[in-house]
Amino acid sequence: MRKVIVYSSVHHGNTEKLVKSIAEECQVDLIDAVKQPDADLSSYDTIGFASGIYFSKFHQSILGFAEKNLPDDKGVFLICTYGGSANYKSIEQILGKKHSTAIGKFGCKGYDTFGPFKLVGGIAKGHPDGKDIKNAVEFVKGL
Template sequence: MKTAIVYASVHHGNTKKIIDEIAKTKDVELIDATQTVEKDLSEYDLIGFASGVYGGKFHQSVLKFASVNLTDNKNVFLICTYGGRPVFKSIEQVIAYKHDNIVGRFSCKGFDTFGPFKLIGGVSKGHPDEKDLAAAVEFYNGLTEQPVFLK
């Protein structure tokens, strides 16, 4: 199974820690959406979109990358790191428009100093931690060890 994870990890590297841990154990191509604007995704069997939550949405570079490059009828999984709460709606709208199948969602806390969190020294310090990283790998393994069928 050929897998790519398209990601943006901008402030504290929370999302990058998660996807790097997944990539250590499996053959996964990591695509930084802040650096890569276009990429043919048709050759991948499974595509992940990973981002921190910025203003209640996935990072704009991931949303734009998905809207430009995602092809119809792909199996897609989502990963987000957050200080406040997990939010998937922005990327789910793009995926629905492209007629793709969401096969799983993973989220965990990540150190966050954005906006009002900066005033209190940040939230979710120490995350993602070892437990979060192990849970992310377990989530991904669950996707790849089971056959995935389109709706």
């Protein structure tokens, strides 16, 4: 069964840190949604989307990629890093349009210095940490 994670990691590399560790330990291909916006997902059995949370949404590059490239009727898993809280609604709306189902969700804290958090030196410093990475790897292995 072929798996891929399409990801976007913009500010501090939180999401990239997670997905690269997953790819090292699991047989998972990685696609950077910004660098490969037209990648073909049709040969994958299971597709993951990974992003930081921005204004309660997955990054726009992930949303646009999923809208354009996600084949219908695929099993999809979701991964996010966040300073405030996990929120999957934006990507789940696209999954619904594509007749796809979220087969699993994983989220963890990620270092965040956006907006007012910058004034206090950021929040969730040091995250994702070793425990977060281990839990993300176990999540993907368990799919």
